[in-house]
Amino acid sequence: MRTNSLILILVTLLSFSAGAQKFITKTGHIKFYSDGAVEKIEAHNRQVSSMLDAATGQFVFKVLLKSFEFEKALMQEHFNENYVESDKFPDSKFIGNVTNIKEINVAKDGSYDAQVDGMLTLHGVTNHVKTKGTFEVKQGKLVGKAKFTITLADYKITIPGAVVNSISKTVDISVDITLDKAN
Amino acid sequence: MKTWMKILLGLIVVGLIAGMLVFKFVYNKKHPDYESITPVFTLKTQDLYQAFKSNKAGSSTLYNGKCIAITGKLGKIESVDTLVTAVFVFNQGMFGDEGIRCTMIKKFNDTAKKLLPDGEVKIKGICMGFNDSDIIFDKCSIVNQ
Incomplete structure (x- = not known):
């Protein structure tokens, strides 16, 4: 009985400790940019949900495709209807890891390089992204920034x-998120 | 001036005007005036949240991209840079509070910041979808000021 109580207390404390290592946001920013021969296409989504578990390195972000804003209404329509087909595939998500999380001290202010590796799902297709x-650790917050390029054909976007x-047949993706420590 | 030249000139003028109209009203058309859109649905926040939780695919087909008016008890107001978001909270999950997140049209930012938690509020906006944690509304305005 006493052992069971001790285990319960230990599990509770470990759970609390793990929870304290989680950083989250729901207002992350993703920009995509495509520099075509005739026109540059740029869109912003500022409603990105993201979570980093600083204990394990697990890193996730989710984005609704209809939330991408374009300067031109026609481009926004084409993006949703003809390219990503957001009625059929409403969201995109990345599930992966910060593989060098041990080198990032979330308790100490400073800028740290991060290596991110995981699977990106877009348009119903999942591909490996590295x-x-x-x-940047600043006053208890984590400001994460990353850039990568995807090829539309890899996601069956025609x-x-x-x-x-x-x-352009490729799109540059910029991720800019400010993660707060989860309660 | 010869007749064929007159016809050609006329066709060029008509073509130019058509091109300008296409540029103005199709290629360069403005985003809708979201504040003036009439809602397609009027729902309680709890009902909308439950609808997405119990049937994401069906609710997405029914509600995504539509202007919806929702009424419910406000959880909190979040303010990040120029974004002000009214949040209706129903659950806890991987990303913290879960519920309905309504990002305001800038014009309504100051009014939204004055809304009190636990107060009943009616907001309309475009339903962008459900990301398995939250239903996201964008271009929102406050209806019952």
Whole structure:
């Protein structure tokens, strides 16, 4: 009985400790940029949910595709209807790890290089993504920044024939998130 | 001026005008005036949240991309940079509080910041979908000021 109580207390304390290592946000920013022959395409999403478990390195972000904002309404329509088909595939997510999490001291202010490795799902297709970024620890917050490039064909996103030569076949993705310690 | 030249000139003028109209009203058309859109649905926040939790696919088909008015007890107001978000909280999960998150049109930021937690509020906006944690509303305005 006494042993069981001790185990329960230990598990509770460990759970609390693990919880204290989690950093979250729901207002992360993802930008995508495509520099085509005729036109540059840029869109922003500032409603990105993200979580980093600083104890294990698990790193997740989720984004709703309809939340990407374009300067031009027509581009936004085409993005949702013809490219990512957001009615059919409403969200995109990344599930992976910061593989060098042990080198990031979340208790000490400073800038740390981060190596991120995981699986990105977009348009119903999941591919491996590996990139480098930074985490800046500042007053208990983690500011994460990373850039990577995806090829539209890898996610079975087809460019309509009429504009195939004027739109880039790759898209640069920039991630900029400020994570707060979870309660 | 010869007749064929007149026709050609006329066609060029018509083509130019058509091109300008396409540029203005199609290629360069403005985003909708979100504040003036009439809601397609009016729902209680709890009902909408439960609808997505119990049937994500069906609710996504029904609600995503639509202007919806929702009424419920406000959980909190979050302010990050120029984004002000009214949050209706129903659960706890991987990303903390879970519920309905309504990002305001900038014009309504100051009004939203004055809303009190636990107060009943009616907000309308565009339902962007459910990310398995939250239902995201964007371009929101406060209806019952």
